[in-house]
Amino acid sequence: MNDMETIKELQQDLPLGSRVRITLTNGKEQEGVLQSIGLDHIGIKKDDGYRAKIKTVMLGASQVIPSLVSGAPSSEEASTASGVPPSQKPASEAPSPASTELEKSNLSSARKAAGRASSAPKDAKETLNQEVTDEPSPPPIPLEIERQLMQIEIGLGERIKNACLEITPPNFGALPLKDLTDSSFKKTWHKITKRYGYASSVNELDRKFGRTQQIAHQLRLLKEEYSSLPHLRPRLAHLYYLQGQPNDALAELEWEVKYFRGSLEDSTLLNAAAIASEKGAALKALWFLELCFSHGNPGRYPQAWLVLLGLALKTQNIAVLAKIEQALLGNPKLLFESIIYGLIALDKKDQAIQAIQQKGEDAPSVDLCHSLLQAMPRNLSPEYLQITNSVQVKPATAGTAEKPAGQLIGKIHRFWNDRNYGFIINSEGTQYFFHATAITDENLRRRLMTTADFPVSAEVAFELGIGIKGDDVATDIQLIRSPAQLYEQAVSYANRGDYPSAIRYIQQLLEKDAGYPNAQAFHDKLKQYNVLSYIPRGDNPYARAKRAELIEKDLEQAAQLYRKAMHSNDHRESAVKDLAMLLPRLERTTEAIELLERYRASAQDKTKIGNILLELYGKANDTDKLEALAQTNQNPRKKELLLLKAGYIHLKNNDFARAESIYRQILKLSSNNIGARRNLAYALFRQERNSEAEELLIETLNLSFDNQTYELLSQIRQAEETGAAGGIENIEFELTTETSYISTSGAISEFAQFHLEQANLALVVPAERLREGRYNG
Structure with missing residues (x-):
């Protein structure tokens, strides 16, 4: 017997x-009142x-205790009801052993006991032995229908429980703007797409790499210049989200939804829903998903559909299904299962059983789904209607942006902070109706959301928008401030790094009083600061x-603040790295090295710290530490790079003997390193060991022609001709810390042969041996 049949029998046998x-199957017993x-x-x-x-797999046997079934009086209660104590009852009226005996341990006998117990005598003089007829039970649910119900309830319920929305990166390729011919726009957009594509290809879209900020x-400058074009804000929103600014991202997406309804991409609505859901705004997320599925088959985005269904039930807005019926009818099977799940949840x-019976073995029809939707609840919650009604939904075409209707003055008449509207x-x-999202003044919003009785005397400025029903609603609501208060607000936002908000307030001030002291200069300074949008905000x-x-x-000042950030654990590792790179500009390189060496052990990004240290060792000419790191490094490639840096420093310091030693170590690790060969030849020549230097350079050219090696050899030969003393100082040679390697090709090229002959190198190396591609010294 499977679990479903067991449960079905239990429902019939145990009231x-x-x-x-x-x-239980382990022999233990549990006794009590059956509740579920x-x-x-x-x-x-x-x-x-x-x-x-108790799990069904643990059930061994079940027994009903007749005298204690709910609604059946015990023998003591029956005696008391007749006025005679139990001890004085006649034997003929005492409960028979059969009525108090526990029934046999099987489900059928338990059902009989339960039936007798449920028909306990109303008169205390009647005994529990009185035979009565069992009450008729409702007809059992057919096993196949029960199976389908459980499949939908458990299967779909589990999928809804685990469903989640993920951010969908918008397409940063060609924008869907067919009629756009502006060459300046196209050029800028091409640069943006190229940068984004590269950052994506090297997996550096995370904000820690600093690419998305630029x-x-x-993109923000492009959006401001071409504010009437759709599709820019969703891409800017994606970049904001990658930078950890979900509020800014959601604001851009909401603006796109409000004004460009006719040209929305699915990713715009899905991302808006994902961010709203992440922020706990369930109703707003549901609204975005409703818009998404109002013109698309839910089968395209199964996870998003499951989230919509879960949110609709959670917020008691299952009527959303009826609003998007036309799109849903394209997938009747999914719609039918969703309706059945909704009926069970409600x-x-x-009704769910009747619907499954009506469907039969056939696939659900469109007409059946339509009739079921008509029978579902049709009312949306007031809170959900407030969300949709408060939105400016008059769509703008692809070439025009919505214009404000003009600023008005009024007072907050009423606001319900538990419902976010007033x-x-x-x-x-x-x-005029308004929703909390229409308030653009941060201080006003904070006061409204935290104060139960907002003072009605507070005057506000607002603009008119168009609600979903075509009526006027208030938008862009702000407190009315004096010029001094506007300047104070601008300074406050600037100190937190929120330059766009600071600029908005200073512009309002200049509109009221163009001659306000320092206002214009402050405005110009803010405009310069605002260009650097990748700089973090906050105080x-x-x-x-x-x-x-x-x-x-x-x-x-920056160095002091970086130290303060380190001690207060505010972006500690970033503060350490930034301070280490700043200190050399203050000629405090040694201090920077000590800082990194102290924090390196606890750093998460030890590679980045190590790379900065190497640069600092080079700036400090600390070759001892470079060489020590090279000796302890087990990676031959990294050891080679460390020695190259050390050798480079020795050459710059004219310590040619130590440079020679370093480069010979490098060639032991990698004999085909052309850069090390050239630098070694230069070190030998500066020690007046000309023949060794020429021999090494010719050997290098013999293996693989390199233009810089050829130039160095030519200049050394010219220096010899003009006199060693003067020629050495006049050699123009670029030292290198990079690695390049000799080609494995055995043949010497015609180009290399020509230059070797021009340099008259045949006097040193026989031409036929060069042509054979070998040189033995």
Whole structure:
């Protein structure tokens, strides 16, 4: 017998509320009042008040205790009801042993016991032995329909539980703008796509690499210049999200949805829903998904559909299915299962059973789905309607942007912070609905959301938008401020690095009072700062340090703030690296080295710290540490690079003997390193060991022609002709710390042969041996 059949028998044999004794497969017993029978378990309440959940696989046998079934009086209660104590009852009226005996341990006998117990005598003089007819039970659900119900309830429920929305990167290739011919736009967009494509190909889209900040800055400027074009904001939103700015990302996506409804891409709506869901805005996420599926088959985005269904049930807005019926009818099987799941969740299992019976063995028809949708709840929650009604939904065409209707003055008449909406009343008594998302003033929004009774005397400025029903709604709501208050707000935002908000307030000030002291100069300065959009915002030490370094150019102040950030654990590792790169500019390279050596052990990105250290060792001419690192490094390639840096420093310091030693070590590791060969030849020549230098260079050219090697050999020969003393100092040679290797090709090229002959090298190396591609010294 499978679990489903077991549960079905338990439902028939054990009435809820009866007192049962359960024998488990391990021999132990559990006794209590039966409270629930689930798909894979039963639940009982024990005498001590605790509840026990018993899996069906653990059930051995079950017994109903007749005298204690809910609604059946015990023998003592029956005696008391007749006025005679139990001890004084006649034997003929005492409960028979059969009525108090526990029934046999099987489900059929348990059902009979339960039936007798449920028909306990109403008169205390009647005995429990009185035979009564069992009450008729409802017809059993056919096994196949029960199976389908469980399949949908458990299967679809589990999928909904595990469903989630992921961010879909928008296409950064060609924008879907057929009529756009602006060459300047196309050129800028090409640069943006090229940078984004490269960052994506090298897997450096994470904000820690700093690439997305620069791309976002370019794209934001393009969006501002071409504000009437769609599709730019969703891509800017994606970059904001990659930088850890979900609020800014959602704001850009909402703007796109409001004004470019006719040209929306699916990724715009799906990403808006994903970010809203991530922020806990379930109703807003549901609205974005409704828009997405109102014109597309849900089968294209199965995860998003499961999320929509879960949100619709969670927020009691299952009527959303009826709103997008036309799109859903393209996939009747998915729609039918969703409706059945919704009916079960709404405690309408009988309707679900009827629907499955009506469908039969055939696939669900469109007409059946339509009739089921009509029978579903049709009302949306007031909160959901507020979300949709508060949105400016008058769509703009691809070539025009929505224009504001003009600024008005009014007062906040009422606001419900538990529902995020309220009303503004103007001087003529006209009321305008507004949603919390229409408030662009941060201070005003904070006061409204945290104060139960907002003062009605507070005047606000607002603009008119168009709601979903075509009526006027208030948008862009801000407190009315004096010029001094506007300047104070601008300074406050600038100190936090929020330059766009600071610019907005200073522009409002200049519109009111163009001659306000320092306002125009402050505005021009903010415009310069705003160009550097990749600089972090906020008043935390690390953000202030970055602004001090990159905007204010105050390196000493930046160094102090970086140290403060390190001690307060504010972007600690980034602060360490930034400070280490800043200190050499203050001629404090040794201090930078000590800082990195102290923090290297605890750093997560030890490779980056190590690379900065190598650069600092080079700047400090600390060859001892470079050579020590090379000796302890087990990677031949890294050891080679470390020795190259050390040798380079020795050459720059005219320590040619130590440079020679270093380069000979490198050639032991990699004998075909052309850069090491050239630098070694130069070191030999500067020690007046001309023949060794020429021999090494000719050997290198014999193996593989290299233009820089040829140039060095030519200059050495010219120096010999003009006199060693003067020629050495006049050699023009670029030292290298990079590695290049000799080609494995055995033949010497015609180009190389020509230059060798021009340099008259045949006097040193016989031409026929050069042509054979070998040189033995």
